[in-house]
Amino acid sequence: DAKTTQPTSMDCAEGRAANLPCNHSTISGNEYVYWYRQIHSQGPQYIIHGLKNNETNEMASLIITEDRKSSTLILPHATLRDTAVYYCIVNAGNNRKLIWGLGTSLAVNP
């Protein structure tokens, strides 16, 4: 099963873009990259996912390298409410289980 590696913590100024990297060098061709976040005292929240192409939705953009060995989640204009633990995840196997990494704790500062 592919595993992910993320920085333990990051800081970002309010209003600036937050770029969260993730390494998944052992990802297989049919495995998707998912991003979730967990705000303190809440359940995880789905953000975005992708296979090969870059993806964008109302929350964030996902940039996947051509070799698919790494990706970056971009929050274009971070707010204080974006302070959370961000998990980069690959799904695995026919059962599509999510293999969770340890996550990046993002602090957005005023």
Place this chain on the structure above:
Amino acid sequence: DTEVTQTPKHLVMGMTNKKSLKCEQHMGHRAMYWYKQKAKKPPELMFVYSYEKLSINESVPSRFSPECPNSSLLNLHLHALQPEDSALYLCASSQVQASPQHFGDGTRLSIL
């Protein structure tokens, strides 16, 4: 506001008690999940139900017993738990097993 509702929000129980955690969703999702999360750790998958049938059991001890009475409800029956079972128990649902998951805010369980 979460679309997956978990009750109770907090539960304290002794090691000899029997209790149940409940999870409900009305999004028409056909896959439902139980996760266990310890402090400062990622969620750990316990069980997956797909179309009301148990699809995945991650070698969870038998003192945890899942039940899916219908497509909207998921229960986790607890019996003879140990102190190390104290954790946040999260329920999630998705359209089908490969789809993005929607999580509840969890039940915080403490075993005395």
